[in-house]
Amino acid sequence: xxxxxxxxxxxxxxxxxxxxxxxxxxxxxxxxxxxxxxxxxxxxxxxxxxxxxxxxxxxxxxxxxxxxxxxxxxxxxxxxxxxxxxxxxxxxxxxxxxxxxxxxxxxxxxxxxxxxxxxxxxxxxxxxxxxxxxxxxxxxxxxxxxxxxxxxxxxxxxxxxxxxxxxxxxxxxxxxxxxxxxxxxxxxxxxxxxxxxxxxxxxxxxxxxxxxxxxxxxxxxxxxxxxxxxxxxxxxxxxxxxxxxxxx
Numbered sequence: 001x002x003x004x005x006x007x008x009x010x011x012x013x014x015x016x017x018x019x020x021x022x023x024x025x026x027x028x029x030x031x032x033x034x035x036x037x038x039x040x041x042x043x044x045x046x047x048x049x050x051x052x053x054x055x056x057x058x059x060x061x062x063x064x065x066x067x068x069x070x071x072x073x074x075x076x077x078x079x080x081x082x083x084x085x086x087x088x089x090x091x092x093x094x095x096x097x098x099x100x101x102x103x104x105x106x107x108x109x110x111x112x113x114x115x116x117x118x119x120x121x122x123x124x125x126x127x128x129x130x131x132x133x134x135x136x137x138x139x140x141x142x143x144x145x146x147x148x149x150x151x152x153x154x155x156x157x158x159x160x161x162x163x164x165x166x167x168x169x170x171x172x173x174x175x176x177x178x179x180x181x182x183x184x185x186x187x188x189x190x191x192x193x194x195x196x197x198x199x200x201x202x203x204x205x206x207x208x209x210x211x212x213x214x215x216x217x218x219x220x221x222x223x224x225x226x227x228x229x230x231x232x233x234x235x236x237x238x239x240x241x242x243x244x245x246x247x248x
Contacts, residue, residue: 011122064085074103
């Protein structure tokens with residue numbers, strides 16, 4: 001896995017959303033002084049904890065470009081989350097085990113990463129503009145909400161419904177509209193999809209075949225996915241069924 005140091009960048013240039021809540025008179029100052037060093041990580045396995053630098057007062061690693069899959073393995077089970085542009089990573093906190101159970105964490109870069117290091121220097125400067133810090137914290141909260149959503153999806157009974165709901169969820173963030181449908185430009189293997197939805201790979205392969213033959217999705221030659229129609233009606237039917245179920 002090759003990692004290369006990059007340039008010093010203005011954070012508001014590479015992530016303009018972080019400046020949306022700044023007063024006009026503050027925006028230019030924040031753009032000028034809130035800078036961070038970037039580095040790139042090529043596709044393949046990534047070991048972020050190999051970086052032994054001091055992370056005290058370190059806000060995290062901001063994903064500027066690319067996609068990475070974080071997989072947790074506990075015993076014979078595994079789950080995964082996909083992370084990309086705008087996400088804030090803190091591997092030195094995230095990958096620490098708990099005393100009650102040991103788990104293993106692996107990171108796989110699916111599309112080359114460009115990361116901005118929001119280190120102590122950046123934190124000291126950015127604190128001059130609380131609105132910027134607020135949005136960075138909001139990114140962390142949003143990530144936890146996405147994980148809660150994925151946890152809920154794993155409790156849906158049907159594997160094909162889990163897949164379809166998850167794919168539309170991913171398409172809401174990474175998808176782009178085409179004449180044929182919504183393109184999800186992520187090269188997700190059957191095993192990765194299984195980890196995302198809490199299923200076994202053979203079950204995912206079967207479900208993907210059913211969704212493909214039913215005209216719901218198409219696997220493109222480049223490995224991406226094409227979603228047809230509108231967001232799945234299956235989720236609404238599930239919600240209707242739950243609403244009609246008497247509370248015991």
